[in-house]
Amino acid sequence: MRRVVVTGLGPVSSIGTGVTAFGAALRAGRSGISRITSFDPSGFPHRNGGEVRDFDPAAWLHRLPPERWGRSSQFAAAAARLAADDAKLDLDTVDRGRAHAVIGTTSGESVVVEAFTARLVEAGFDAVPAQLVEQLPAGRLAHAVSEELGLRGESLTLATACSASNYAIGYAYDLLVTGEADVVFAGGADSVCRWAHAGFYRLGALTESACSPFDRDRSGILTGEGGAVLALETREHAEARGAHIYAEVLGYGLNCDANHPVAPDRDSIAECIRIAHRNAGITPDQVDYICAHGTGTPANDLVEAQAVLAVFGPKPPPMSSIKSMIGHTMGAASGFGAIASALAIDQGFLPPTINWSHPDPQLADIDPVPNVARPATVRLVQNNGFAFGGNNAIVLLGAAR
């Protein structure tokens, strides 16, 4: 069977764009949280988010005209371009029909939907400009990647909410394993928007200033944004061109709670972990680090920890949340998790959970790698992603062998 490797990393995030800046920020435990500027947050009791303040699409995009594409598509395309550059992949040497784009998202072109809505509230439907209508379809996130890199393979945007990047990486893995692809650009993208900020606030799931997963006093998420894309290749393809291999994708597992639209389900998540381990052919004792979904809501972190304990027993591997640094980047979240996981393996460190100050007696067996990155030999990482709709998705990455 063909093997699948990670050869390029493309993060566009609030703590840094490009693998060098992002990796350094993860190690330093930097926060990307600031007061929201993309909409006026003054009417909200909570006003912080993880915006990519300095995002300049024209600085990264070679072929895509930014003005014709929404912000999430721009994030996806810029992240894919960064991943291709990081992989040192000369696309002219690639069979473009066997090069695919698979991008996950929660809210697609949410900023465009908000502009569409603002216009119809102001002046009616017939005043909405055609160019906004053209930018609405969520399928354009993957198309932006295909267009930017000139890929002729499948161009798929998966809309499985906050685990969508793991879905994308999983599907990309299958395309490569089954021989349908040589190269796949997989990950996710989403943008900060008013409606998600409002919705999470009203659900009681939005914290005020800093996100502190696994802390006793954690009180919710902060919405974030960005693009996170990985260049995946068959090992054969990567080795033939002498590419640097960050990590190997060992497999993934998906299942569905089929229970509640928003509340996480411990038993179902535990089952998803077991499915992922089985598909990847590994056992729990081999896992060195869990890149947690770790949203920072009281319920999510407790349920996730209980599911991990149910599978791993009383001494699970360290489990940190990078959402403490970048907020909840929705459909990009598990893509950033996968990038962090690949860097953990490649560079030998565990990203920290920052803003952590009080142990939670209910999470006594969980090591959240508090506040400071930790040097470690990391050979196998479990990257968790969970979502509304009970869409659980877990990807396993291993050291190159």
Place this chain on the structure above:
Amino acid sequence: MTPLTINGLAALSAAGDRPEALARRVAALAGERHPGVPIGGIVTEPLPRAEGHALTDFDVRARLGRRGTSFYDRATALAVVACGDALADSGLTVDDTNRARVGVVLGTTVGSLKSTSDYTRETLVQDKPYLVNPMLFPNTVMNCAAGQAAIRHGLKGINATVTGGPLAFFNALRYAGNAIRRGYVDTMLVGAVEEFSAHRAWASALSPAGGEVAAGEGAAVFVIGSDAGSAGNAAVCAVATGYGPDGTAEQALTDCVARALHVAGAAPTDITLLITSETTSSGRRPQRAAALRALGGHRPADLVVSRAAGDCGAATPALALAVALGLSGHDDRPPSGLVLLTAQGTDGGVGAALVRR
């Protein structure tokens, strides 16, 4: 590649909520365009035109009861009903012995544009921008319909939502085929849904290619598996999708059709019907032209389902497949041969599928 058998189906459209209803309308129209019906009370906002292709009598409570359905938006309601009808048609009983092996993948364009836009609207027009209804928040997320279908029907296998507008159903077929062939599930409910709303009607009317066919709505869902015991059933023989950068979508579609023929081991002359996802009823038809370029000189019968069902976005090709399986052949014999379905999404996104009747 082993074909995936179609073991059950459901189709809800403006022609009715039985799968054969739209096929009957298509046959009766004989290529002419249905004008649609007055939309009336299901939409309160102004519309670009008074007529559309909506299920004006659809009542989710009449179909599913009140429990669990009160926060459904229209797209979710249509999808959940269609999934239930398709399961019933397949005869598959879902219980604790198999529910982890049955999954769902649904295609969409942006989910429920009305749910999302209305939610955003509340943040603009309320006294405080956070005075939104938390119970409606999940409806703003595109996987709402597939997630609710899983809850309603107890389906714990792979649950996915794919986008792509008219291309989404082809994406869903590919996603489902992979999930089955890789052994992750035994059965997938595969479909697409689109709701009628003022938002969609305007988006359709304002889009560059839009306006000629009135907006419509519908949902079609197919129960597919690799069951050897269903050899006599219709089957999905090949699905190919691709992208044509730099304005090369038509060439990419020709390539997809050729690839689908290759995967299916079929000859162009095996194709008895070509169905495109076009929403134009006259003038140049680039999809048809692109498909025919892959068929040598062969010219199968062809059909544009949006003329009968309206512009149903992501649901159009799924409804088209239901029509193809519901049409009678010559002298009322069952239809035969391969159906070629094509779609073009936004930008360079294209797809083709070959289905054996």
